[in-house]
Amino acid sequence: MNSLYASTPHAKSLADNSFGILIFPGILKAGFLVGGAGGDGVLFSKDGRVLGYYNVSALSYGLQAGAQNFSEAMFLMTPGAKQYLDSSDGWSVGAGPSVVLADTGMAKDFSTTTVRSDVYAFVFGQTGLMAGLGVQGQKITKITE
Template structure:
């Protein structure tokens, strides 16, 4: 591939990712008060959590054993050679209280094209994992606590007695068309109050 074609593909990819990553103006913090946006985010996160529990009953058992559950109800992933993803989420205690608000961002490069929206739940199983999330200046997944991506096959055989990792992540509710979901390369940062 010539350098001009490669540069054009990278520029078009960046524009595509930027266009797909722009928040919906009807629900962004600029059109709603910060409090209203947070209320909507908590509502969306609880709906996503209930959807996960309905499709994966073991996730509810895992939540009961966790020290916190971080839910991102709508992560948008888009790309054309260069890709990106992002969304906002809520950290809940295992009894359902809101502990904080977070954003997740990721960049990727490779043979990819398309756009997809999905939800992600991260079950923090140890006090150390929760403390790392709350005290670090942004958690880059892959550094810090160990994360296991729980797929549908694992979720069927999964029980709280076999849970041995710091964090279990579930990706669910996918819409759109894009190959390769995962949590690698994500950076999670606490939102300012």
């Protein structure tokens, strides 16, 4: 999170106003025409308590090639977003709360009055090379112990 806050200081204000932060510190993505990605993460309350452990997996198809490692942080802004994460069998494209993928330019304009979506996701700390165009679906599932 310190890396995200250093590159995108407004992410800290999102954290302060969120109901939870789901962090995937290392997601590995690789593909050639067909690709896949996966990693494990932790859901924290805004005061830093661990609320659960999750897995993310994704499939993609399109003109793509390469491999990349990155981190992802998802700020759950509403109680409903956290409830959906806890009660569903994972999120997928086209279902569940609205998710906004925020880039650093967009993040500069965040304030408590402009934050209106259920979830804001940041991708950061990318290493490796992955290029191309494609369609991707992502699913987040709670890891049961």
